[in-house]
Ligand SMILES: Nc1ncnc2c1ncn2[C@@H]1O[C@H](COP(=O)(O)OP(=O)(O)OP(=O)(O)O)[C@@H](O)[C@H]1O
């Protein structure tokens with residue numbers, strides 16, 4: 001049995017339904033949920049916290065079936081996008097509010113300690129309206145963490161913060177939960193949150209959980225085209241044409257890709273290639289050793305902060321490669337240039353249909 005066991009969670013809200021979501025988390029796991037708007041991410045969290053009664057399914061937390069338990073007994077903390085601080089109370093009283101049911105003996109000390117760890121100890125006398133977005137965010141986090149919830153849920157907690165404040169907030173959160181090994185489910189639209197904080201990733205669409213797994217696995221082996229596109233991984237359909245020396249040759253619209261994964265000859269397969277795993281070179285390497293070496297034409301360059309996404313045409317295929325700005329400078333390529341795309345055979349992943 002896992003620390004969190006959610007089994008076949010379903011709820012029909014008329015225009016929208018959550019359809020049989022099942023997932024498990026171990027204690028200390030940090031799961032980020034991503035998915036398009038309207039996918040049911042918020043409704044899923046609201047069902048865990050007890051805002052909605054599911055029509056079917058079970059939620060088990062630390063061995064206790066909490067599916068029908070009133071929200072206040074679940075010992076689950078939730079941080080909303082708008083923080084939901086109580087406006088007429090000071091930050092101190094907002095944090096204390098969380099403790100109103102189980103006041104510890106040293107409550108004052110506990111509040112000050114939590115405030116220090118989130119760098120808001122100088123703001124305890126202020127009302128939320130006088131705080132910046134980042135300060136409100138930290139106050140909301142303090143109010144939730146002080147009760148040491150068994151499970152912490154967060155619905156886009158950083159979305160109102162500027163990029164730098166966001167980075168700092170991530171660090172503070174990581175330290176605060178790291179000390180307590182808190183189990184977290186965090187909805188975000190920013191994959192950087194996921195890379196900075198999470199060990200697991202789940203993708204929702206249309207009320208369904210499409211895929212959940214270790215961060216790396218979801219990125220390198222997305223189950224279907226939707227998940228692949230959502231995380232920016234290339235996804236191609238082809239056929240295994242031959243097997244030799246522990247490697248398979250896959251024909252993808254006339255391009256041969258070699259993979260180290262196993263598959264039978266003649267089998268239609270899907271292939272995933274992460275954009276970080278495509279190297280781009282002007283020169284053809286003299287030895288192919290372990291690589292697929294493909295002729296590529298540069299169609300476009302899309303700058304993305306500290307890296308650039310290259311649109312490549314490889315025979316009949318479109319592929320995206322992600323290069324750091326340093327690698328871009330070394331490559332010194334322009335639109336229309338003929339280049340080589342180099343992909344390690346172990347980075348060509350055969351994925352099961354899902
Ligand atoms: N009380 C309700 N009754 C019926 N439908 C609802 C209700 N609340 C939300 N919905 C609908 O359920 C769908 C999922 O909503 P939800 O808020 O969970 O999406 P989300 O994945 O969190 O999206 P976003 O990324 O925009 O926050 C939406 O289409 C929404 O309009």
Ligand SMILES: [Mg+2]
Nearest residue numbers: 041042043155
């Ligand atoms: Mg939402």
